[in-house]
Amino acid sequence: xxxxxxxxxxxxxxxxxxxxxxxxxxxxxxxxxxxxxxxxxxxxxxxxxxxxxxxxxxxxxxxxxxxxxxxxxxxxxxxxxxxxxxxxxxxxxxxxxxxxxxxxxxxxxxxxxxxxxxxxxxxxxxxxxxxxxxxxxxxxxxxxxxxxxxxxxxxxxxxxxxxxxxxxxxxxxxxxxxxxxxxxxxxxxxxxxxxxxxxxxxxxxxxxxxxxxxxxxxxxxxxxxxxxxxxxxxxxxxxxxxxxxxxxxxxxxxxxxxxxxxxxxxxxxxxxxxxxxxxxxxxxxxxxxxxxxxxxxxxxxx
Amino acid sequence: xxxxxxxxxxxxxxxxxxxxxxxxxxxxxxxxxxxxxxxxxxxxxxxxxxxxxxxxxxxxxxxxxxxxxxxxxxxxxxxxxxxxxxxxxxxxxxxxxxxxxxxxxxxxxxxxxxxxxxxxxxxxxxxxxxxxxxxxxxxxxxxxxxxxxxxxxxxxxxxxxxxxxxxxxxxxxxxxxxxxxxxxxxxxxxxxxxxxxxxxxxxxxxxxxxxxxxxxxxxxxxxxxxxxxxxxxxxxxxxxxxxxxxxxxxxxxxxxxxxxxxxxxxxxxxxxxxxxxxxxxxxxxxxxxxxxxxxxxxxxxx
Numbered sequence: 001x002x003x004x005x006x007x008x009x010x011x012x013x014x015x016x017x018x019x020x021x022x023x024x025x026x027x028x029x030x031x032x033x034x035x036x037x038x039x040x041x042x043x044x045x046x047x048x049x050x051x052x053x054x055x056x057x058x059x060x061x062x063x064x065x066x067x068x069x070x071x072x073x074x075x076x077x078x079x080x081x082x083x084x085x086x087x088x089x090x091x092x093x094x095x096x097x098x099x100x101x102x103x104x105x106x107x108x109x110x111x112x113x114x115x116x117x118x119x120x121x122x123x124x125x126x127x128x129x130x131x132x133x134x135x136x137x138x139x140x141x142x143x144x145x146x147x148x149x150x151x152x153x154x155x156x157x158x159x160x161x162x163x164x165x166x167x168x169x170x171x172x173x174x175x176x177x178x179x180x181x182x183x184x185x186x187x188x189x190x191x192x193x194x195x196x197x198x199x200x201x202x203x204x205x206x207x208x209x210x211x212x213x214x215x216x217x218x219x220x221x222x223x224x225x226x227x228x229x230x231x232x233x234x235x236x237x238x239x240x241x242x243x244x245x246x247x248x249x250x251x252x253x254x255x256x257x258x259x260x261x262x263x264x265x266x267x268x269x270x271x272x273x274x275x276x277x278x279x280x281x282x283x284x285x286x287x288x289x290x291x292x293x294x295x296x297x298x299x300x301x302x
Numbered sequence: 303x304x305x306x307x308x309x310x311x312x313x314x315x316x317x318x319x320x321x322x323x324x325x326x327x328x329x330x331x332x333x334x335x336x337x338x339x340x341x342x343x344x345x346x347x348x349x350x351x352x353x354x355x356x357x358x359x360x361x362x363x364x365x366x367x368x369x370x371x372x373x374x375x376x377x378x379x380x381x382x383x384x385x386x387x388x389x390x391x392x393x394x395x396x397x398x399x400x401x402x403x404x405x406x407x408x409x410x411x412x413x414x415x416x417x418x419x420x421x422x423x424x425x426x427x428x429x430x431x432x433x434x435x436x437x438x439x440x441x442x443x444x445x446x447x448x449x450x451x452x453x454x455x456x457x458x459x460x461x462x463x464x465x466x467x468x469x470x471x472x473x474x475x476x477x478x479x480x481x482x483x484x485x486x487x488x489x490x491x492x493x494x495x496x497x498x499x500x501x502x503x504x505x506x507x508x509x510x511x512x513x514x515x516x517x518x519x520x521x522x523x524x525x526x527x528x529x530x531x532x533x534x535x536x537x538x539x540x541x542x543x544x545x546x547x548x549x550x551x552x553x554x555x556x557x558x559x560x561x562x563x564x565x566x567x568x569x570x571x572x573x574x575x576x577x578x579x580x581x582x583x584x585x586x587x588x589x590x591x592x593x594x595x596x597x598x599x600x601x602x603x604x
Contacts, residue, residue: 025456028448079413084405103386104459107409111381112448114416119443122436130432134424137439141421146330146414154327157406 003053005285008046011059013037015067019120031101031109032116036074038092045070046285048192051210054283057200064124065136065195068117072144073188075113078106080153114144128199136195143191152184159250170255177250178219185225186218206279213275220268220293223261226251227297230258262299269294305355307587310348313361315339317369321422333403333411334418338376340394347372348587350494353512356585359502366426367438367497370419374446375490377415380408382455416446430501438497445493454486461552472557479552480521487527488520508581515577522570522595525563528553529599532560564601571596 020033045066052062081088081096082103088096098106118140125133142148159176168176193214197207230253252261269290276283294300322335347368354364383390383398384405390398400408420442427435444450461478470478495516499509532555554563571592578585596602 023449025453025460027460028452028456032448075413079409082406082409084409104384105456107381107384107386108452108455111377111412111416111446112452114413115443115447118420119440119447122440122443130436133436134432138421138424141417141424144413145417145421146334146410147325150330150410150414151327153410154330154407158327158329 003050003059003285005046005288008049008285009042011049011063012042012045012066012070015063016070019064019067019071019124020116027101027105028108028112031097031105032071032074032113034100035078035091035097035109036071036113038074038094040092042070043289044073044188044192046289047189047214048196050283050285051193051196052200054281054286055197055200055202055206055210057196057202058127061125061127062196062199064120065140065199066192068120068140069188069192069195071113071117071120072140072191075110075117076149076153076188078110078113082106085153085157132198135198139191139195139198143187148187148191149183152180152182152187155180156184173250173255177252177255180250181219181222182215185222186215189218189221190214209275209279213272216268216271216275217290220265220272223252223265223268224293224297226253227258227261227265229253231298262297265297266294266299305352305361305587307348307590310351310587311344313351313365314344314347314368314372317365318372321366321369321426322418329403329407330410330414333399333407334373334376334415336402337380337393337399337411338373338415340376340396342394344372345591346375346490346494348591349491349516350498352585352587353495353498354502356583356588357499357502357504357508357512359498359504360429363427363429364498364501366422367442367501368494370422370442371490371494371497373415373419373422374442374493377412377419378451378455378490380412380415384408387455387459434500437500441493441497441500445489450489450493451485454482454484454489457482458486475552475557479554479557482552483521483524484517487524488517491520491523492516511577511581515574518570518573518577519592522567522574525554525567525570526595526599528555529560529563529567531555533600564599567599568596568601 016036020029020036022029022033048066048069049059049062053059077091078097080086081091082098089099090096096106097109101109118137121136121140122133125136128136144150146154155176159180190211193210194207197210202210229251252264255261256264272286272290276286291300295302318338322331322338324331324335350368350371351361351364355361379393380399382388383393384400391401392398398408399411403411420439423438423442424435427438430438446452457478461482492513495512496509499512504512531553554566557563558566574588574592578588593602597604
């Protein structure tokens with residue numbers, strides 16, 4: 001069956017809803033469900049399912065992992081939005097978790113998702129062997145942890161105001177920025193695609209190529225985010241914009257300027273296409289995702 | 303070999319230190335390590351190892367899980383101490399995590415421990431089969447999550463000032479308090495003992511008895527904590543005391559009075575001894591732990 005992106009999104013939304021019950025004490029389950037089910041593009045789980053499919057695996061087998069990754073993504077959003085972190089009031093056009101449930105519950109809802117998500121993998125991945133489940137879990141623990149997405153968040157916090165405060169040259173700043181986004185952004189894409197590939201039974205060489213694709217895609221995605229922060233409105237993005245600039249944050253736009261960032265973004269997506277071609281992988285869905293980003297950032301015309 | 307409690311503590315401290323590296327970005331690893339390595343009784347990991355040993359298992363096989371549980375315990379402490387939660391400045395006589403590293407890093411250190419801990423189980427439990435590892439992980443996910451220790455924390459938050467605010471009778475308050483502590487306190491003891499039993503290869507009936515022991519022990523332990531909050535000094539406990547009373551919190555002492563609480567505590571430990579006798583389980587270490595608590599709460603003389 002030739003799946004469209006909306007078919008995937010429907011599968012993911014339905015399963016996320018089913019996987020997340022409302023039990024006693026209801027506050028915590030409602031809070032978890034609130035952020036996980038905020039309307040979104042479900043990009044990470046879509047990429048997990050599509051990677052599995054394009055490498056010859058069964059989508060069915062990757063659904064629990066794909067949903068677990070979306071729960072992990074929601075966890076990072078809940079904690080990133082806290083007053084002690086980015087202090088954001090809106091996310092995807094809705095109030096952030098702590099604005100609705102209070103800070104204490106928001107902290108706990110994030111915590112709860114961090115163990116609820118891998119539990120979905122162990123409970124519902126019926127067709128996978130115990131060894132494959134453990135392999136998938138290790139990917140999850142790695143990219144969710146202090147060597148993964150959290151490393152990015154820490155360097156982000158520590159790099160605040162770095163533009164004004166230091167005399168570092170562009171090359172050094174570029175290195176910090178790349179490290180930051182390789183972890184903060186690429187890691188969840190790596191997790192999505194690597195687990196999709198593992199579940200499909202791909203060999204090491206394929207997994208390496210997929211990892212390279214995911215890293216590159218993640219950097220491009222972050223540059224797109226920085227560009228959109230500069231050129232979009234609240235209505236288009238559903239969150240407060242222009243904060244990066246206001247807070248003197250190190251971003252691709254502050255480093256290269258708007259046109260330089262667009263140029264870098266195009267290059268990275270070219271690299272993505274190159275990897276797919278070399279590996280003889282065809283995916284209409286990845287093509288569409290890339291083309292959509294190129295249009296939204298104004299690099300290509302509608 | 304007849305292990306003493308201090309032998310266990312030494313094994314645990316050494317392994318905790320080895321399992322926790324200091325990598326880049328150092329802040330997060332230092333923050334994780336700071337709270338995990340605060341001097342403590344290591345009661346939960348000791349109970350995991352001793353349960354494994356007393357049921358005929360190899361201590362060696364339970365070390366990664368025991369250490370993972372101590373890391374989980376540290377995670378709950380870090381997040382519980384946050385300003386938006388219990389807002390505590392001291393823990394085990396030292397400044398709390400957010401007082402040293404700031405709130406943002408404290409939130410992230412807790413998050414990082416939640417995925418670092420189960421990774422220790424999958425990476426280092428070499429002698430366990432993949433199926434047993436998954437079984438142990440499911441215990442971890444369950445008791446760490448919204449159906450476990452977090453459920454207790456949520457009800458704790460929601461029950462604040464319940465003593466003054468409601469007209470509930472003692473029976474109802476008792477039910478709330480028991481629910482709260484079964485989760486907030488007993489769950490980590492259940493996790494410790496159940497995983498110890500699973501790793502030892504214990505059968506279902508043994509595991510049920512062990513679960514019953516852990517639940518009962520946990521309630522007793524919490525009552526002891528409430529009593530010590532009332533009768534101890536900061537120097538003895540290493541944390542700010544008397545806050546429960548000040549904040550009108552529902553505790554066993556506020557519900558039954560000091561003598562009533564002591565009586566309840568003795569009864570629960572009697573039940574623990576009964577379970578061990580019925581199961582023909584002998585453990586000098588559990589005897590010593592119980593006797594020590596009875597002495598510190600003034601129920602038995604030194």
